[in-house]
Amino acid sequence: MIDTHCHLDMLKTDKDLKESIEKVDYLITIGCDKEEIPKALELANKYENVYASIGFHPYDVNDITDEHIQWLKELATKNKKVVAVGETGLDYYRDITPKNKQIYFFEKHINLAKELNLPLIVHSRSAERDTEKILEKFAPYEASGVIHCFGGDMQMMERCVDLGFYISFAGNITYPKADNLRQILKKVPLDRLLLETDSPFLSPQKVRGKPNKPSNIFYTLEFVSNLLGIEKDKLEEIVDNNAKRLFKIPKTVPSVV
Numbered sequence: 001m002i003d004t005h006c007h008l009d010m011l012k013t014d015k016d017l018k019e020s021i022e023k024v025d026y027l028i029t030i031g032c033d034k035e036e037i038p039k040a041l042e043l044a045n046k047y048e049n050v051y052a053s054i055g056f057h058p059y060d061v062n063d064i065t066d067e068h069i070q071w072l073k074e075l076a077t078k079n080k081k082v083v084a085v086g087e088t089g090l091d092y093y094r095d096i097t098p099k100n101k102q103i104y105f106f107e108k109h110i111n112l113a114k115e116l117n118l119p120l121i122v123h124s125r126s127a128e129r130d131t132e133k134i135l136e137k138f139a140p141y142e143a144s145g146v147i148h149c150f151g152g153d154m155q156m157m158e159r160c161v162d163l164g165f166y167i168s169f170a171g172n173i174t175y176p177k178a179d180n181l182r183q184i185l186k187k188v189p190l191d192r193l194l195l196e197t198d199s200p201f202l203s204p205q206k207v208r209g210k211p212n213k214p215s216n217i218f219y220t221l222e223f224v225s226n227l228l229g230i231e232k233d234k235l236e237e238i239v240d241n242n243a244k245r246l247f248k249i250p251k252t253v254p255s256v257v
Helices: 014-023 036-046 066-078 099-116 128-138 154-162 179-185 214-228 232-247
Strands: 002-006 026-031 050-054 082-091 120-125 145-147 165-169 193-195
Touching (some): 002 193, 014 214, 026 036, 026 232, 036 050, 066 099, 082 099, 082 128, 082 145, 120 128, 145 154, 154 179, 165 179, 179 214, 193 214
Parallel strands (some): 026 050, 165 193
16 A cells, blocks of 8 residues: 655654554655655655655745755755655645745746656645646646645546546545545546545544554545445555556565565
8 A cells, every 4th residue: 555645754653653664565755844855855765665755835835935946956856766746735724824925836846846747746725726727827747746635626626637637535535524525536537546644644533533644544545445335455456556657656565674
């Protein structure tokens, strides 16, 4: 199983990290601020089955400049374990960062991803129409991308799929009040479906209230398997092949000592 989006440096214990490395075939750890980016790269270089994506979360663009985008370019160019740019995007849920600044740096990240021919990891919360508008502006996406921890509406899902993006769901798909997300998930083409934990956030319902960890992705897999009426092993094969295709990671899983 592949966890396509986690924050390994934020896991609560070394035990959780060790368990995650051993139980999950591949992990993509996300560095999304000035402190987390070097930690993500360090973990990716330390563990064979860990890869990294680097970028700036929309809440963290207030104190960056164009020089930080150049820094991302240099890091990605030097480091073969970087498989994507992001997470980046728009988050209007809380009034933390001015919208114009979020939009400016979202577009900077998009240009960088296209320049490096890397997929884009998009964060979008309470910003569906602006996200669509910006993604449409910069289409096509030769290296594709993913709308991570999808929380938008049916229109956004369909438009992003049309633009070539994958749609990823996290543990909140299992929550009792997430029926709207479940209806959207059912409409996602299987060849564009991904699963993630976004750990240490959004623990699946069976372990809700505890810090999340990548090994909990199996709870989400089981839930989605039942939701779609697809055997668990078959669904795992489908979403893992999607992840390998998107992030260009090896088909053969390394042995973890």
